[in-house]
Amino acid sequence: MSTQLNETHDPSLTSWVDSANGGGSDFPIQNLPFCVFRRRGSSEAYRGGVAIGDQVVDLAALGDAFAGAARTALQLAAREQLNGLMDAGPAAWSALRLALSRFLRSDAPARPDVLIAQADAEYAVPAQIGDYTDFYTSIHHATSVGKLFRPDEPLLPNYKWVPIGYHGRSSTIGVSGRDFRRPRGQTRSSSGNEPQFGASRRLDYELEVGIFVGGGNAQGDSIEAGQAEEHVFGLCLLNDWSARDIQAWEYQPLGPFLSKNFATTISPWIVTLEALAPYRAAWQRDAADPQPLPYLDYPALRAEGAFDIELEVLIETEGMRREGVAPARISQSNFRHSYWSVAQLVAHHTVNGCALRAGDLLGSGTQSGPDAREAGSLLELSAGGKQPLSLPNGEQRVFLEDGDRIVMRGWAARDGRPRIGFGEVAGTVLPAR
């Protein structure tokens, strides 16, 4: 996919939806992220929507508004799940984006009849996720977690060569706002051999970027790194809830399982790669790091392999809610720190002939940055549970308590360009059963 800019990126564009203009919104007309939604509390069918300001464009209400490729793409985008649109490929995505941009511009006729206020909407997971893969792309996260699990060898010898990943659970992926119960499980006993059983006492979040696969590949085929972004529909925010005590006991030798598969939460909005084209960044490597193997290399990698997306995590405890204290930011990071690019993840995933399908979800892994305050999990922020975080109302946290609400936000903004926001992904910990 080219990162060439086109008329939809013009910073001077404004919309007849006033709330999209003026710089305060995550969703100016240059963004146009997709979701699946319906009126809150209704029994309407879910259908595709696009964010503009504080409104959702109801794509199922647009009818015959567009022609040609945009019309075909609109029909796919209006469905209950976006797999068809994702499968349609970059030309279709681009045609629909252009048509939506023109439809929403200030000089086009206002069509408030196709809008629903976001405050009145509820969202669903926007695609049937056939398979969910979670990667481990932050070398800062891998190193600091490695120090806790393996003090003698924090970063394993394969890390700088292999985009480490593993398969996760698609059945428990939910959309922002869907709360979940604290998991129960086996944990290592502090005394003796017999493990303990009970509710996790080291429940954590992980700040990640989600990557929705567009058109896939046939089993046995591979997607070349240079073409890989043509197979990526867009990005979202992802919280990979993790039970560290369950993880520490179960993860050898086959990796995390029950410590992760109880809940994963994503933001409702998928921001397309085209919307993010003005926010590409150089791929970051230390001079001492090895060059990527040829199947992980491609012309655009070094200049613009990364995405400059600011990320932050906020916590709101039950106590803070009760006292009216605003959610407190406990971490900020940036997706540009990722050791592996999105295209490299796709190329690596398929180099062995593994089939990706439209709607598959890849997690980036926890996006910790180089600085300690950029750590993307409590495990790191609390140095393995040893250094409590102090919250504005005087509470402390090492891991999550029941009632804690975690909110993640993301946005791209630089060079005076409009803010391309991801909205938020939020979830609250309910007590164990």
Place this chain on the structure above:
Amino acid sequence: MSTQLNETHDPSLTSWVDSANGGGSDFPIQNLPFCVFRRRGSSEAYRGGVAIGDQVVDLAALGDAFAGAARTALQLAAREQLNGLMDAGPAAWSALRLALSRFLRSDAPARPDVLIAQADAEYAVPAQIGDYTDFYTSIHHATSVGKLFRPDEPLLPNYKWVPIGYHGRSSTIGVSGRDFRRPRGQTRSSSGNEPQFGASRRLDYELEVGIFVGGGNAQGDSIEAGQAEEHVFGLCLLNDWSARDIQAWEYQPLGPFLSKNFATTISPWIVTLEALAPYRAAWQRDAADPQPLPYLDYPALRAEGAFDIELEVLIETEGMRREGVAPARISQSNFRHSYWSVAQLVAHHTVNGCALRAGDLLGSGTQSGPDAREAGSLLELSAGGKQPLSLPNGEQRVFLEDGDRIVMRGWAARDGRPRIGFGEVAGTVLPAR
């Protein structure tokens, strides 16, 4: 689920389908396994079928043959995927089995119009597999593979407490006969730090039993071990193809990924737990082994937690095919050696609130037995690639070569009861791209 026998288990029953009678078939009237099929080479819709002798009963052709609960279940079983039937639960499965048994008995009117010869049929993966989980239930496999990967600590401290499992890939699960390409990938270099890239040179099979989940559980809920078999529709054979060199380099710290997800092959037939009721076996533990934690214990565990299912692996090389040499058996084992029961896998998988869905597939993990010739993979049979196997035509194997065809078979048979066969799962290694 009760393992009480009923009229469908009567060993004296015979069918008006002659090939089902006389003891030579995998599919006597006491078995009645399900598949999804169509006429070979046709463009017909796939639909549900049941094996009887060398025929398939076309469930879509049965129309109004049954009444009541069996009729409702038949409508679900006739569909292109069996998820609806799997979701319907044990009472529906049992009603349909009884109706099929009565329909096919020697004293019922012959209905050859609803039969298609298995020789004229082709099969599909019988359900939409939402998530695929692979376990590691053979302590013999875990110990001998552990010796190769970690000579100092073959069996990790968690093994006897935690039914170890990890998530696999559903997009690359295929049905018997669907061949696959040898995967490419990174492997550890014998000299120096830089890994090699190329076709896997240590390609292996893994002899497993597949477990199709029936009705699932809501996220946040758990399935109790004592009720877990009510959530299992049936069993099949599963070959978890594995690239050992890719696995050794990539698997730390998050587990196997590209070394496994290029292909998994299952048999077309799902044998129901009800058909296997006469072949339950005692759950096997050494006296020194710990008792299972309470959430993994249930009344029927010790007396009949296991299944007495014979398993075997045959190899046919290109040379053997050319020379007309019959496939050679290289391993035989039995599912009763599994350290964890099927019910324990379901209870463990959901104890943290992870949601299972009808049609989900669990792999048992490689079913190696206590004896060396019962090893369920070449990695074990060749002692990590050091001791070649000699084949009847003079060839040798440490790992799989291009053109090798692996066939796995399984059957239950004892006490003079009819053979409840699983048919076979076969696959051939194609050269790397």
